[in-house]
Amino acid sequence: MFYSPVRTNAAEVAQSNRLHLFRYVEDPEQVKVEKFEEHGGYVAWKKVLAEMEPSQVIEEVKNSGLRGRGGAGFPTGLKWSFVPKDSPKPRYLCCNADESEPGTCKDRVLMERDPHAIIEGMAIASYAIGCHQMFIYIRGEFAHCADCMEKAMKEAYEHGHLGKNIHGSGFDLDMIVHTGGGAYICGEETSLLNSIEGERGMSRIRPPFPAIEGLYSCPTIVNNVESLASVPHIINHGAGWYKSLGTEKSCGSKIFSLSGHVKQPGNYEVELGFSLKKLIYDKDYGGGILGDKKLKGVIPGGSSTPFLTPDMIDIKLDYESLVEGGSMLGSGAVIVFHEDTCIVWVIKRLIRFYRHESCGKCTPCREGTAWLEELINRIEAGRGKPGDVEKVEEICGNILGHTVCPLGDAAVMPILSTLKLWRDEWQYHIDHGKCMVKTDFEFK
Amino acid sequence: MILTEESVRKIKEKLQQYPQPKSVILPALTVAYRQVGYVDADIYREISHIINIPTVEVAEAATFYTMFAKKPRGKYLIQVCHNISCALLGADSLIGYIEEKLGIKIGETTEDNLFTLVTVECLGSCATAPMMQINQDYYEKLTKEKVDQILEDLRSKA
Numbered sequence: 185m186f187y188s189p190v191r192t193n194a195a196e197v198a199q200s201n202r203l204h205l206f207r208y209v210e211d212p213e214q215v216k217v218e219k220f221e222e223h224g225g226y227v228a229w230k231k232v233l234a235e236m237e238p239s240q241v242i243e244e245v246k247n248s249g250l251r252g253r254g255g256a257g258f259p260t261g262l263k264w265s266f267v268p269k270d271s272p273k274p275r276y277l278c279c280n281a282d283e284s285e286p287g288t289c290k291d292r293v294l295m296e297r298d299p300h301a302i303i304e305g306m307a308i309a310s311y312a313i314g315c316h317q318m319f320i321y322i323r324g325e326f327a328h329c330a331d332c333m334e335k336a337m338k339e340a341y342e343h344g345h346l347g348k349n350i351h352g353s354g355f356d357l358d359m360i361v362h363t364g365g366g367a368y369i370c371g372e373e374t375s376l377l378n379s380i381e382g383e384r385g386m387s388r389i390r391p392p393f394p395a396i397e398g399l400y401s402c403p404t405i406v407n408n409v410e411s412l413a414s415v416p417h418i419i420n421h422g423a424g425w426y427k428s429l430g431t432e433k434s435c436g437s438k439i440f441s442l443s444g445h446v447k448q449p450g451n452y453e454v455e456l457g458f459s460l461k462k463l464i465y466d467k468d469y470g471g472g473i474l475g476d477k478k479l480k481g482v483i484p485g486g487s488s489t490p491f492l493t494p495d496m497i498d499i500k501l502d503y504e505s506l507v508e509g510g511s512m513l514g515s516g517a518v519i520v521f522h523e524d525t526c527i528v529w530v531i532k533r534l535i536r537f538y539r540h541e542s543c544g545k546c547t548p549c550r551e552g553t554a555w556l557e558e559l560i561n562r563i564e565a566g567r568g569k570p571g572d573v574e575k576v577e578e579i580c581g582n583i584l585g586h587t588v589c590p591l592g593d594a595a596v597m598p599i600l601s602t603l604k605l606w607r608d609e610w611q612y613h614i615d616h617g618k619c620m621v622k623t624d625f626e627f628k
Numbered sequence: 629m630i631l632t633e634e635s636v637r638k639i640k641e642k643l644q645q646y647p648q649p650k651s652v653i654l655p656a657l658t659v660a661y662r663q664v665g666y667v668d669a670d671i672y673r674e675i676s677h678i679i680n681i682p683t684v685e686v687a688e689a690a691t692f693y694t695m696f697a698k699k700p701r702g703k704y705l706i707q708v709c710h711n712i713s714c715a716l717l718g719a720d721s722l723i724g725y726i727e728e729k730l731g732i733k734i735g736e737t738t739e740d741n742l743f744t745l746v747t748v749e750c751l752g753s754c755a756t757a758p759m760m761q762i763n764q765d766y767y768e769k770l771t772k773e774k775v776d777q778i779l780e781d782l783r784s785k786a
């Protein structure tokens with residue numbers, strides 16, 4: 185059957201004329217090119233080649249309102265339009281399949297179960313920006329995803345969807361499946377480019393932006409897997425249709441990875457603007473809190489986004505609403521924890537991760553995350569001193585906004601949010617030398 | 629030569645695909661790592677000869693990427709995720725369970741050289757937590773019963 189037993193809402197998606205990304209992800213045959221074609225695959229690609237100018241494709245994607253699903257939410261069509269039209273240099277497209285933000289496990293489902301959808305989206309994007317060599321950068325640990333993508337790529341060549349003079353259009357396009365070496369920072373687009381170039385995965389200072397000077401100093405577009413997989417649907421159904429999904433400013437649908445203390449963790453495709461509360465509690469999605477315990481908090485967009493408390497979850501899952509609610513949509517990874525979870529215990533795990541993943545290029549991030557880890561470990565172990573909470577706050581403040589890439593901010597924004605929302609618990613840890621709530625999750 | 633003919637062929641194939649040879653460093657390290665189970669100075673040298681890039685540049689990249697083990701380990705490398713979603717579902721207790729079962733601590737290898745246990749950060753399997761990766765393979769939604777079965781199967785295969 186499937187490589188991963190992860191739960192999806194494919195059945196609901198199949199019934200809907202609005203949701204689309206997950207329509208065939210419970211069909212084990214979908215990975216094969218014949219089945220994908222039977223389900224309407226590569227029709228958009230052929231249409232683009234036969235009937236559309238690159239500028240028309242960019243315009244269509246712009247009008248659809250599609251925004252990046254990798255974390256930052258930047259308008260996809262607008263990004264494509266930054267590629268200089270008159271540059272004599274080759275252009276490159278890199279599909280970002282690094283998927284390493286803790287809590288996120290959505291791109292994987294597409295790679296394992298609908299790989300041609302990604303290839304089709306990548307091909308259309310390549311055509312739009314005038315690229316003849318596209319890459320998919322897959323995190324090294326996802327060996328099985330790389331195998332799926334390699335297999336699908338071979339089939340796509342065999343069926344004439346890639347290669348020379350594709351479908352008689354005169355357009356040539358090649359693809360490379362590139363795997364990484366286990367570094368979260370390589371998901372950051374400029375590190376990703378360094379990594380493909382065979383360098384250490386360190387972030388680059390911007391400007392220049394990749395669209396002007398990216399891979400091998402040539403104009404390059406980096407897009408997330410899910411962003412690209414959405415593109416064929418926009419071409420097939422039209423920008424107007426896509427724009428009618430979701431909310432006014434957050435158009436379309438999005439996959440949310442739901443994990444932690446819920447009864448039914450999984451990947452769920454819903455329209456943007458969907459209720460966070462419903463995602464956690466509805467019987468068709470999360471199904472409520474594990475053991476019917478009380479909810480304590482939610483991280484709504486992956487481990488880099490500020491936390492929410494139960495009184496804040498009556499909120500719409502879209503870019504604007506979450507910012508208004510004090511957090512961010514991020515990668516759409518919703519992590520839920522119940523009343524038996526100590527907040528310092530949670531943060532200890534997150535800061536360990538960010539310290540481990542800091543690329544070391546800038547001092548505030550390299551040194552700051554190391555200090556934070558030490559200090560937070562001390563507090564967690566019950567050896568905190570008066571003033572330590574303020575010290576954590578101060579170090580966070582010295583990192584925030586002072587780094588080359590957003591990893592520094594990503595490390596401290598969640599911490600700062602917990603200092604605001606659960607300060608009493610931090611202080612309790614210092615005053616009493618132990619957790620306010622006993623945290624010990626058993627594995628059975 | 630440590631790298632087999634098959635590995636060398638794979639690396640040369642990559643050289644044909646990429647616009648620039650330096651880009652083949654990571655793919656070459658991946659091929660070597662899959663074959664040998666770790667990478668070291670001898671392997672950097674061999675890769676450097678095949679792709680015609682100075683050894684120091686291969687080494688520089690290799691040391692940055694933590695996935696490539698730098699010294700030999702047990703036949704099966706057990707990598708348990710201890711990041712947040714897995715921790716919420718008992719990753720710490722899972723690690724303790726494996727430690728006890730194998731009689732080793734994190735970072736150690738069993739005496740028969742079969743299993744090495746390490747912890748890793750999020751592996752993108754958060755909605756099927758807790759999980760572990762053994763060599764290339766993912767094992768998700770783990771229970772004690774499943775772990776017993778998996779380790780037993782590997783032991784009998786070895």
Ligand SMILES: Cc1cc2nc3c(=O)[nH]c(=O)nc-3n(C[C@H](O)[C@H](O)[C@H](O)COP(=O)(O)O)c2cc1C
Nearest residue numbers: 252253254280282283284371372373407408411590
């Ligand atoms: C530390 C860090 C890690 C990131 N990891 C990923 C990732 O794993 N996947 C991804 O698509 N984007 C990731 N991003 C965002 C990328 O830099 C980039 O914005 C994105 O790939 C652009 O694609 P999109 O516009 O389609 O979202 C990361 C950013 C940072 C700062």
Ligand code: SF4
Nearest residue numbers: 543545546549587589
């Ligand atoms: S913020 Fe951290 S990860 Fe980003 S460039 Fe600076 S040191 Fe590297």
Ligand code: FES
Nearest residue numbers: 709714750751753
């Ligand atoms: S937190 Fe363990 S796989 Fe993501």
